[in-house]
Amino acid sequence: MDRPLHIAVIGRQGSGKGTQAELLAERLGLSHLSTGDLLRDEAAASGPTAEVVRGYLEAGALVPDALVDALVARAIRAARTGTVLDGYPRTAAQVSMLDRLVDLDLVVELDLPPSEAMRRLLARGRHDDDPVTARRRLDAYEHATAPLLRSYRERGLLATVDGTGSVEEVHLAILRAVIDARRHERARGRAIA
Numbered sequence: 001m002d003r004p005l006h007i008a009v010i011g012r013q014g015s016g017k018g019t020q021a022e023l024l025a026e027r028l029g030l031s032h033l034s035t036g037d038l039l040r041d042e043a044a045a046s047g048p049t050a051e052v053v054r055g056y057l058e059a060g061a062l063v064p065d066a067l068v069d070a071l072v073a074r075a076i077r078a079a080r081t082g083t084v085l086d087g088y089p090r091t092a093a094q095v096s097m098l099d100r101l102v103d104l105d106l107v108v109e110l111d112l113p114p115s116e117a118m119r120r121l122l123a124r125g126r127h128d129d130d131p132v133t134a135r136r137r138l139d140a141y142e143h144a145t146a147p148l149l150r151s152y153r154e155r156g157l158l159a160t161v162d163g164t165g166s167v168e169e170v171h172l173a174i175l176r177a178v179i180d181a182r183r184h185e186r187a188r189g190r191a192i193a
């Protein structure tokens with residue numbers, strides 16, 4: 001019996017990460033775990049934590065690691081299946097935390113040029129996507145999150161998928177990356193055995 005899969009989807013805002021993570025989870029029977037959704041739920045509650053979280057979300061700033069880590073740890077424990085992580089990890093500290101929580105099988109990078117990401121964000125026209133906030137969120141990606149990809153690449157966990165195609169094209173490319181990763185894992189398993 002295969003152990004549960006854990007896959008992280010990482011990409012610039014506007015890359016379609018949420019849509020693709022949801023499709024992938026559905027296709028593979030995994031739990032879709034979006035930190036954006038978890039934080040928005042948290043912000044919608046009442047009390048001091050909700051207010052703090054709301055402040056970060058409205059500013060387009062990263063929520064402190066300890067808070068996000070706690071939400072993710074709880075959600076992973078509650079999931080009865082493997083997971084597709086959407087929006088996590090985004091910082092080096094979150095990478096360490098995730099390594100303690102699960103044995104990660106694959107990190108999918110949805111690759112989209114910054115100019116196209118900005119164009120898509122502004123086209124969405126939600127209140128958190130005004131030009132200043134959109135820029136801040138994209139900057140947070142460049143500073144905190146993009147550097148994480150290198151270490152995942154060195155660990156042999158990274159698959160970079162072109163995010164410019166149609167939803168279906170990108171979905172199929174991600175599925176191919178998952179199948180390849182499984183094949184490699186099996187080959188490694190056999191080599192050790």
Ligand code: ADP
Nearest residue numbers: 013035036056057060061062063068087088090
């Ligand atoms: P996007 O990828 O477009 O930023 P999300 O829904 O994934 O959209 O995230 C919305 C907001 O939630 C982010 O701008 C950030 O403030 C917060 N957030 C989400 N995930 C994390 C995380 N892993 N660490 C810190 N903050 C996060």
